[in-house]
């Protein structure tokens with residue numbers, strides 16, 4: 029699990045003022061190898077008011093959190109999408125199966141999108157409500173409690189930007205011949221940013 033430190037502000041607590049994200053105002057702000065790729069198309073749709081044109085074959089995989097305040101601005105026939113609580117597919121056993129399917133269909137570009145104010149940073153406090161939600165569906169109280177305890181750590185994160193980094197590192201080691209773009213969306217503006225930590229992986 030990502031470690032908290034005092035020298036930076038959590039994305040949950042302070043999005044606007046932190047220096048841990050780089051805005052993407054123009055295509056010059058993108059890493060060169062993303063230019064003229066489906067990753068540029070995805071970013072341009074969110075940040076440069078340039079909608080993706082609907083195609084006929086899948087070009088991209090979009091991985092993101094289930095968060096309802098984020099909706100990728102893409103047309104159909106452009107991308108596969110995997111959404112999980114926290115958006116970290118390497119934490120879900122067997123998720124490589126879906127990845128294999130997507131790769132087998134020719135996709136070679138992935139964007140993994142983190143966001144501020146993620147509910148997965150508040151899992152510990154939310155546990156009683158999760159248990160209650162399952163109990164309401166007919167689960168035995170003890171079974172529901174054990175289930176939530178058993179799975180909470182897989183989904184819980186301390187900090188959204190650090191969690192995106194560890195996920196990016198794991199994805200890179202699992203899928204070495206695809207281009208993976210870690211991006212961070214501001215829920216208030218729907219604009220994408222580049223995490224500052226990405227500099228060291230360029």
Ligand SMILES: [Zn+2]
Nearest residue numbers: 093095146147
């Ligand atoms: Zn989230």
